[in-house]
Amino acid sequence: MKHNTQQREAILKCLKSARGPLSPREILEAAGREVPGLGVATVYRNLKLLVREGLATEIVLPGQGSRYEISGLAHHHHFQCRDCRMVFCLEGCSKGIDSLAPAGFILEEHDIVLYGRCAECSHG
Amino acid sequence: MKHNTQQREAILKCLKSARGPLSPREILEAAGREVPGLGVATVYRNLKLLVREGLATEIVLPGQGSRYEISGLAHHHHFQCRDCRMVFCLEGCSKGIDSLAPAGFILEEHDIVLYGRCAECSHG
DNA sequence: ATTAAAATGATAATAGATTCTCAATTTCAT
DNA sequence: ATGAAATTGAGAATCTATTATCATTTTAAT
Numbered sequence: 001m002k003h004n005t006q007q008r009e010a011i012l013k014c015l016k017s018a019r020g021p022l023s024p025r026e027i028l029e030a031a032g033r034e035v036p037g038l039g040v041a042t043v044y045r046n047l048k049l050l051v052r053e054g055l056a057t058e059i060v061l062p063g064q065g066s067r068y069e070i071s072g073l074a075h076h077h078h079f080q081c082r083d084c085r086m087v088f089c090l091e092g093c094s095k096g097i098d099s100l101a102p103a104g105f106i107l108e109e110h111d112i113v114l115y116g117r118c119a120e121c122s123h124g
Numbered sequence: 125m126k127h128n129t130q131q132r133e134a135i136l137k138c139l140k141s142a143r144g145p146l147s148p149r150e151i152l153e154a155a156g157r158e159v160p161g162l163g164v165a166t167v168y169r170n171l172k173l174l175v176r177e178g179l180a181t182e183i184v185l186p187g188q189g190s191r192y193e194i195s196g197l198a199h200h201h202h203f204q205c206r207d208c209r210m211v212f213c214l215e216g217c218s219k220g221i222d223s224l225a226p227a228g229f230i231l232e233e234h235d236i237v238l239y240g241r242c243a244e245c246s247h248g
Numbered sequence: 249a250t251t252a253a254a255a256t257g258a259t260a261a262t263a264g265a266t267t268c269t270c271a272a273t274t275t276c277a278t
Numbered sequence: 279a280t281g282a283a284a285t286t287g288a289g290a291a292t293c294t295a296t297t298a299t300c301a302t303t304t305t306a307a308t
Contacts, residue, residue, distance in 0.1 A: 002253075002254060002255095002305085002306090003253080003254050003255065003304075003305045003306070004305080004306095005254090005255060005256080005304075005305075006304095007255080007256075008255090024295085024296085037256090037257075038256090038257085039256065039257040039258070040257085040258095040296090041256075041257065041258080041259090041296090041297080041298085042255080042256055042257070044295095044296060044297070045255080045256085045297090046255095048296095048297095060186040060187040061186055062184040062185055062186050062235060063184040063190075065294080065295055065296085066187075066295090066296095077224065079224075079225060079226070079229060079231075082232065088226070088229075090224045090225070090226065091224075091226075092224060093224075094218045094219070094220045094221045094223075094224060095218070095219075095220060096218045096219060096220070097218045097236065097238070099218075100201065100203075100214045100215075100216060100217075100218060100236070100238060101203060101214070101238055101240065102203070102212070102214065102215075102243070103243075104242075104243035104246065105203060105212075105238075105240060105241065105242055105243055105246065106240045106241040106246040107203075107238055107239075107240040108206065108239050108240035108241070109238070109239040109240065110236065110237065110238045110239065111186060111235075111236070111237045111239075112221065112224070112234065112235070112236050113234065113235045114221070114224060114225055114229075114231055114233070114234045115231075115232050115233040115234065115235075116225065116229060116230045116231040116232035116233065117229065117230040117232070118228075118229055119226070119227075119228035119229055122228065122229065122230040126275085126276090126283075126284060126285095127274075127275045127276070127283080127284050127285065128275080128276095129274075129275075129284090129285060129286080130274095131285080131286075132285090148265085148266085149265095161286090161287070162286090162287085163286070163287040163288065163289095164266085164287085164288090165266090165267075165268085165286080165287065165288080165289090166285080166286055166287070168265090168266060168267070169267090169285085169286085170285095172266095172267095189264080189265055189266085190265090190266095
């Protein structure tokens with residue numbers, strides 16, 4: 001990453017203003033509004049680059065391709081709306097998760113995903 | 125599902141004796157030991173069938189293809205070993221998950237996945 | 249302004265999982 | 279034991295997400 005490009009800036013800006021991790025497609029659409037003609041390959045290339053540089057973090061939910069969110073957020077989990085399919089970052093974390101691991105197992109990490117309807121889609 | 129086949133029986137038996145959801149590949153290998161020559165298509169066909177009949181349940185972890193476990197188990201979650209990649213069913217569920225949903229959001233379901241080392245791989 | 253390196257966009261290519269096709273085999277009611 | 283219906287196995291085909299290719303454009307140091 002030697003040169004700054006408007007494409008990369010636009011992608012980063014998207015991630016910063018998002019309420020949750022975005023899919024490459026969502027990023028293509030959003031950043032494409034700022035940089036017309038933006039191509040898929042560029043989105044993927046830059047996401048990979050941003051992750052490598054530590055500026056973005058890859059988020060994977062069950063049954064879907066990777067999403068990306070801005071790095072540096074505190075430990076948190078996600079909520080996916082079953083209507084609009086959007087993913088939102090949540091705050092905090094449920095206690096007592098560690099106790100779910102069976103004896104003899106070493107727990108290193110955990111993921112929690114909530115599913116339901118977001119405020120808008122729950123007819124807000 | 126009009127005819128019972130040894131293939132289907134073998135697949136079902138695998139699911140019943142497993143400690144967690146199995147991938148089609150794992151099932152192919154395990155059931156293939158009982159029914160030599162077992163084909164992938166047959167595994168997929170029967171899994172689909174078993175799910176339709178309510179005998180098996182599809183489980184999807186982040187970044188991986190579907191796995192299948194026997195139906196009827198109580199609410200539970202899973203642990204994936206980062207070494208052997210095997211997935212294990214856990215018991216119980218962490219309290220307070222519901223409180224993670226933001227105001228205005230309707231929570232319908234949740235998934236929890238723990239990652240780490242299973243008893244065997246943690247050098248047991 | 250010039251230029252070499254970096255980055256882009258269009259599209260082809262790849263990869264992995266799952267499904268389809270179809271001839272051959274198996275199941276089970278008779 | 280027989281035969282129609284169901285199922286199977288091998289391999290081709292499909293689908294989706296991501297990556298590679300490459301000619302063209304952009305960046306930024308000079």
